[in-house]
Amino acid sequence: MSTLYIKNMVCNRCIMVVQNEMDKYGLSVKNIKLGEVTLKKELSNDEKEIVENALIQLGFELIDDKKSRIIEQIKNVIIDLVHHQDSEIKNNLSDVLSNKLHHDYSYLSNLFSEIESTTIEKYFIAQKIERVKELLVYNELSLSEIAFRLNYSSVAYLSNQFKKVTGLTPSHFKQIKEDKRKPLDKV
Template sequence: MQELILQIKNVVCGRCKITLQNILLRLEIPYTKISLGEVVLPEPLSPGALYKLEEELAKVGFSLLQDKNERIVNKVKSIVIELVYREKDFGFKNLSDILKEEIPLDYSHISSVFSKTEGKTIQEFQNDVQMERIKELLEYGEKTISEIADEMEYSSAAYLSARFKKYMGISPSTYKRQYQKDRKPLDLL
């Protein structure tokens, strides 16, 4: 039999993957792999099983992606999140090269579909995810700005601070002191 790859909207973090895994186990749907925004099944589902899966996914804010463009956007978002959160090692490649490798389409098409669907470029989305990650790390209070700059692969703490201030309107140290809880969930970026 042929495996089935389902793309699932809003599976954007580790807890989302665990939630998806629990749904599959509860419905007794076998799977071979779960990743951000995607699950691989060893075989296609019956229409009844697919309907039950869609119902259960909807209860937790997930949904199956059927539209080709939505699938492209979901894949791009998953890759960007994995890249920013270091959940997958892509080596030292730039984002456009990673996307070309992971999505078997022309990059200009991927970029165009993403921009038309999301109203922002892939780079703007990546910047949004990076800033949310930086805000998260600042709120934890466990790392210095220099350590965060290193982790996020900025050339220096000064460069990170300048980008953060441009994006947020305040410096990282001010944000850290004020501990503003205004992070956005990744599924809303």
């Protein structure tokens, strides 16, 4: 077995693209998840180089060093938590990361800050704000429902954090997005 750690795998579509690439080269995948592919057999150096070049063409990158793998795992856990598992967001982030990555949170936090020049918390907030933007654009949930889903203590707190990060209130952001969209019959 061989495990490849892949940078920039951030969504289910990425998983599908990487799976297709592995299939294209006849590589049997045992398991695939965000940032990680476990193959049924070890890759030769030539196979690894072919896969690496193919992934680069698709905007991905193989990660070889341990610290970079941990950083990518932190990002993938946060992305998965915020964008795919709204109910799990109610757990303490430090506990979730420690449990999933099997490292002390202070180690993860210091490593992340050292490599990324930002904190895990700021990265988490940025991902939450991106999720809020996405949900606002879908226009299926009220701001109260979005705040609840993303575990904000109040709509006011969500609005303040949104404005701090984007410079806009959620309602202004939503209005701008609606103004830019044209009905299909007007395109």
